[in-house]
Amino acid sequence: MNKNVRKAVIAGNWKMNKTRPEAKELIEAIKPLAENAGCEVVVCVPFTNLETAVNAVKGTNIHVGAQNCHFEKSGAFTGEISADMLVELGVEYVILGHSERRQYFGETDETVNKRLKAALAAGLKPIVCVGELLWERECGITEEVLGKQCKLDFFGISPEDMRKTVIAYEPVWAIGTGRTATADQAQEACKYIRDVIASIFGADVAEAVTVQYGGSMNAKNAAELLSKVDVDGGLIGGASLKAPDFGEIIKAASV
Ligand code: 13P
Numbered sequence: 001m002n003k004n005v006r007k008a009v010i011a012g013n014w015k016m017n018k019t020r021p022e023a024k025e026l027i028e029a030i031k032p033l034a035e036n037a038g039c040e041v042v043v044c045v046p047f048t049n050l051e052t053a054v055n056a057v058k059g060t061n062i063h064v065g066a067q068n069c070h071f072e073k074s075g076a077f078t079g080e081i082s083a084d085m086l087v088e089l090g091v092e093y094v095i096l097g098h099s100e101r102r103q104y105f106g107e108t109d110e111t112v113n114k115r116l117k118a119a120l121a122a123g124l125k126p127i128v129c130v131g132e133l134l135w136e137r138e139c140g141i142t143e144e145v146l147g148k149q150c151k152l153d154f155f156g157i158s159p160e161d162m163r164k165t166v167i168a169y170e171p172v173w174a175i176g177t178g179r180t181a182t183a184d185q186a187q188e189a190c191k192y193i194r195d196v197i198a199s200i201f202g203a204d205v206a207e208a209v210t211v212q213y214g215g216s217m218n219a220k221n222a223a224e225l226l227s228k229v230d231v232d233g234g235l236i237g238g239a240s241l242k243a244p245d246f247g248e249i250i251k252a253a254s255v
Contacts, residue, residue: 001232001253002207008226008233008253009166009210011042011065011127012240013095014049023049026243027056033247034062038254039233042093043240044127047081054090065093065127068101071114083122094119095235097153098129099172109152116153120161127166127235128153129214130193134173143192150196159201166210167193168235174215176237180225186213187228194230219248226253 001008018026023045034041044065045053053064070080086094096119097112112128119126130149132142146169154162169189174181181189190211198206213225214235225231233253239245 001226002229005207006210006232008039009042009127009212010037010039010233010246010250010253011044011093011095011166011168011212011235012246013044013067013098013214013235013237014046014240015067015100015237016046017241018046018049020049020052023052024056026241027053027062029243030062030246031057031060033243034060034250036254037061037250039250041250042127044093044095050086050089050091063092064090065095065125066091067095067098069094069096069115069119069122069124071111071118073118083118083124086124087122091124093125093127093166095127095129095168097149099131099170099175103172109149112153113155116157116165120157120164125164125166127168127212129168129170129235131168131170131172131175131215134171137171137173142189146189146193147196150193151200154197154200157201159205162197162201162205163208166212166233167197168212168214169193170214170235172215176216178216180216180218180221181213183221183224183228183231186225186231190228190230190232217249219245219252222249223252223255 069083101107132145210232212233217234218239
């Protein structure tokens, strides 16, 4: 990461894990490990844990995020949660367009774009996930895929709002597989994403925007990934559920 211009964001994506007591216990364990962090620390917890998490992090430097929000303000959308509902709870961040939402729940670039606009309008800090499938990488179209996702997901966003948006590069083949992208692959993709952002929003916005890496990041490989100039943090799944491992990643992002 380039610490002169950007602050690393280390965000845990807990996915569909932890009951409320378990969530409280995990946050209590993370607290001392995040105390002197030289990076932004976020925990993105299931909807049912949001209130517990918001209360648990009071007075600390840990921020709370959700894992999705709907694009309408209210209405007949059974099972959905609006951005305003999250803000009212004290939530600051929201993950949008995660590959698991795209893969299992019909999320498209169009709905990611709509959700992003709603999240920004409500004052949330979005973490928008992009990334190629293994098949797409093998076919040599990683850049086309990332370029298309960025152009569609960030369509119609103001440069000011783009600056507030975190991008998570998550190659789908590296998620939950234990198969991490090499630091060079992560750097190459994060740099490409930054170039696309520069072509749409200008070089100054691209330099300011946080581009995380996500996909089997863990206590062992975090330092090498984060040593790359365009890798500004991580979106961490499995390893964020173990406080010591998450703590090591925070440490690696703080040097
Ligand atoms: P893992 O770290 O478990 O591979 O998950 C990555 C991810 O999907 C974070 O959003």
